[in-house]
Amino acid sequence: MADESTGDVVSVSRDGAVATVTLLRPALTTDLKTELRDALERVSTGDEIRAVVLTGTGRAFCVGQDLAEHADALRADPATAFTTIDEHYNPIVTTLATMPKPVVAAVNGTCVGAGLGLALACDLRIAADTAKFGTAFTRLGLTCDSGLSATLARAVGAARASELVLLGETFTAAEAAEWGIAGRVVPAAGLAAAAAELAARLAAGPTLAYAAAKRALAESWGAPLPDVLRREGEAQARLGLTADHRGAVEAFLAKSEPVFHGS
Template identity: 40%
Template sequence: MKTTAAAPTAPLLLERNGAIATLRFNRPDALNAIDVPMANAFLAAVQTVAADPGVRAVVLCGNGKGFMAGGDLTTLRANPVQGAIDILTPLNAALPLLAQMNAPVIAQVHGAAAGAGLSLLLMADYVIAAESARFNLAYINLGTSCDVGASWALPRIVGLRKALEIALLGEAFAADDALRLGIVNRVVPAADLETATAALAQRLAAGPTVAYGAMKRLMRASMDRALPEQLAAEKDAFVHCAGTEDFRAGVEAFHQRQSPSFAGR
């Protein structure tokens, strides 16, 4: 059953369909540019899904013609410094919650993903894009450095040299280029984007949610740890997962030569 936890005119819509939560950016007339109300609504929605063990997959997407065109320049033009602080503070509180939660986070991208829009999708666990999607880090074209985790995620995904090229030149690139660089995982025809995303979200929502969370945290921390530290973290995570209901179900299904049925616990 699908439910929406906000008014249709809210800057962000939190929708729930079973174990799948969708955070839908909802400023279509502004190409979903992030203003202060949207940033605060995004944090509130992320806090809600992060605290709900029934959420087993999260989808980020945008209404209208594009995923997100970045920060709201009207806000930033009126009050550049305070506007930036007021937008980035809630976003910076939300992103670690997305990274640390057990539920996998999918970005569904169509149209423009620029500036903070590109930064946000870089922080997702899986990105599926329409063939017509266009990407641009774009910050340099406005005379500013990047935000929303781009300087952390982009070099890890594409390597330092390519990350600097994308950041310093500020040039747009197509979905096929994003796929080749590893910025997106899959490219589909625009008409198939929602169906393909829904199928992926259903698959992940039926998986071993605790193990997903452990895998996410191990992978994200791996580049900041020496091998002995990472091995110890892997051991701790495996031992924790070994005590879950899902691990017992997975082992039993293997012995019975059946497909496992995971409860997310």
């Protein structure tokens, strides 16, 4: 791995055009949220990194908010205990969802609450067969945050999303795949390699097209059809001017594999 940087609670490593952002603690403390927000902002910019992996360590991907820290905040001042949503959660989710390159969540273990929100903000999810999932919010007398109220319903449908949020029951990696939350499930021992292989494939792909596709999928949800068609046409016209598109067309005609440079 090249260009590795490790903070107290988040590490960032780079292998070629793939950056891997690893949560070194299971729960989201203020320090972890701050380091994660800043790390994602760094890897989201520039052309050198063309795909990102978000993962955890040990038995947890992310178990959501650190409740001991949250309890301290409630005791200090309940009116300001949730300022972290605007300061940390919303910027993290927005960066994951909107960065102009694909993001893969490699769910290595327990993924609940805001952790599930982070995973759903990524473009693709690959899970260890031992991973456990859950929404958890209503068990604490709270509603959703981290975009979960939108992303979960898009992934599993409104009816199942209501059941998962209101009942707060945990579910398995196999169920996550069956319901559309995880794209694939692999043996836990092979998760890192499978995620790296998937990210490398994306990093070698048409980065500008991926960015446009991410934007189209996000903007089309609930939008009027004429607006969807207009935005699709505008994006296609922009991509038609790229070297990646022209090269791919020529490669198709020559019956060869295209080589994408992200430009």
